[in-house]
Amino acid sequence: xxxxxxxxxxxxxxxxxxxxxxxxxxxxxxxxxxxxxxxxxxxxxxxxxxxxxxxxxxxxxxxxxxxxxxxxxxxxxxxxxxxxxxxxxxxxxxxxxxxxxxxxxxxxxxxxxxxxxxxxxxxxxxxxxxxxxxxxxxxxxxxxxxxxxxxxxxxxxxxxxxxxxxxxxxxxxxxxxxxxxxxxxxxx
Numbered sequence: 558x559x560x561x562x563x564x565x566x567x568x569x570x571x572x573x574x575x576x577x578x579x580x581x582x583x584x585x586x587x588x589x590x591x592x593x594x595x596x597x598x599x600x601x602x603x604x605x606x607x608x609x610x611x612x613x614x615x616x617x618x619x620x621x622x623x624x625x626x627x628x629x630x631x632x633x634x635x636x637x638x639x640x641x642x643x644x645x646x647x648x649x650x651x652x653x654x655x656x657x658x659x660x661x662x663x664x665x666x667x668x669x670x671x672x673x674x675x676x677x678x679x680x681x682x683x684x685x686x687x688x689x690x691x692x693x694x695x696x697x698x699x700x701x702x703x704x705x706x707x708x709x710x711x712x713x714x715x716x717x718x719x720x721x722x723x724x725x726x727x728x729x730x731x732x733x734x735x736x737x738x739x740x741x742x743x744x745x
Contacts, residue, residue, distance in 0.1 A: 588704055627723075629641065642660075
């Protein structure tokens with residue numbers, strides 16, 4: 558087993574045991590076309606490097622999926638890493654408000670924060686893009702399920718990569734119907 562596979566397996570095992578609403582795998586085979594486009598842009602801008610620089614991911618490059626983008630910055634804290642939303646796309650703000658500039662612990666309930674911190678730490682530990690499926694637990698959005706591309710972006714000036722998050726959310730029932738449809742038609 559490769560090191561990256563064991564890191565992902567450890568995260569997914571911990572998520573399941575802890576009741577975290579995330580499952581992650583290496584990026585690819587997204588249901589949402591916008592996520593496949595985002596991954597293609599990320600790979601194109603990496604140009605053979607481990608990851609593209611933040612400066613490579615311009616508004617023009619991300620135009621087709623920009624409203625679904627969030628950028629997260631890891632900031633050292635007294636008790637470990639903290640994450641600040643440096644950008645929160647308008648598609649996200651429609652269902653959970655504008656959180657730009659806020660730290661995750663100010664947004665996410667203390668009972669759920671560990672899952673998010675571990676997920677973002679995993680992306681940075683791998684240094685590679687991930688496909689994440691989420692079943693939101695916050696009462697105001699617990700009817701949604703999400704599919705995301707999480708991918709690191711280098712920031713040469715700070716040395717700490719940012720996380721590009723591109724998320725498409727839809728009502729959970731719609732996701733369940735799509736899964737049943739895929740099973741019935743041999744795609745699941």
